[in-house]
Amino acid sequence: MTTVTNTSSSSPADAIAASLARKTTTAKSEELSESRFLTLLTAQLKNQDPMNPLDNAQVTSQLAQISTVDGIERLNTMLGQIMEGQQSAEAMQAASLVGRGVLIPGKGMLLSDAGAIGGFSLDAPADKVTLSIKDANGLEVASVPLGSFDAGTHNFQWDGTAVDGSRAANGKYTVSIEAHSGDETVASQMLEFGAVTSIVRGPQGSDLQIGDLGIFKMSEIKQIL
Numbered sequence: 001m002t003t004v005t006n007t008s009s010s011s012p013a014d015a016i017a018a019s020l021a022r023k024t025t026t027a028k029s030e031e032l033s034e035s036r037f038l039t040l041l042t043a044q045l046k047n048q049d050p051m052n053p054l055d056n057a058q059v060t061s062q063l064a065q066i067s068t069v070d071g072i073e074r075l076n077t078m079l080g081q082i083m084e085g086q087q088s089a090e091a092m093q094a095a096s097l098v099g100r101g102v103l104i105p106g107k108g109m110l111l112s113d114a115g116a117i118g119g120f121s122l123d124a125p126a127d128k129v130t131l132s133i134k135d136a137n138g139l140e141v142a143s144v145p146l147g148s149f150d151a152g153t154h155n156f157q158w159d160g161t162a163v164d165g166s167r168a169a170n171g172k173y174t175v176s177i178e179a180h181s182g183d184e185t186v187a188s189q190m191l192e193f194g195a196v197t198s199i200v201r202g203p204q205g206s207d208l209q210i211g212d213l214g215i216f217k218m219s220e221i222k223q224i225l
Helices: 012-046 056-095
Strands: 101-105 108-111 116-122 126-134 140-149 152-158 171-181 188-202 205-210 214-217
Touching: 056 205, 101 116, 101 205, 108 116, 108 188, 116 126, 116 171, 126 152, 140 152, 152 188, 171 188
Parallel strands: none
Antiparallel strands: 101 188, 108 171, 116 152, 116 188, 126 140, 126 171, 188 205, 205 214
16 A cells, blocks of 8 residues: 555656546547447348348347447446546545544553543443543553443543542553443443544555554544544
């Protein structure tokens, strides 16, 4: 995969010339295909046995076949153009996210002087949501009750206050969540905050490089902050 920031060694003029050449080649190929068929059909009609002429239904069938092939070729060309348009639109949408903060699946959280941001998603409404924040050694640093939430994706901020009331040290932490509705446990997923740093063009569309968290698909972005 290559990023969209990569440049090509070809000049714009070379790219235009290559594109025109491809279109010309395609057009000529279609013309030759139709011309070849008509030539063969004409030769067949000229050389048919007068005592056993070519059946009209057979001629009609052959004409229908070339028409069907031509229609399929045009349909494939149209679908290719639509897919190219969708990929370009997706790339433009992805490019607009560079520099923006997003929430993606993950349990990490980075605490800085400004605090920390995270998120979670709930499969159903919950009347009690509690976060457990642990340090690199697995020791619980803070337990944060968030209250009740509807089903869906939500974000939160942590000011770094630890269990004993002191300020936790800046750095990376892991977060887990417990969500309940009455006595029932609500299915949930932790989301991690990251900033989009670049766009990566993959074989099936545009992906996002989110800092040092890695490369993610557009469909994995749960919320844009």
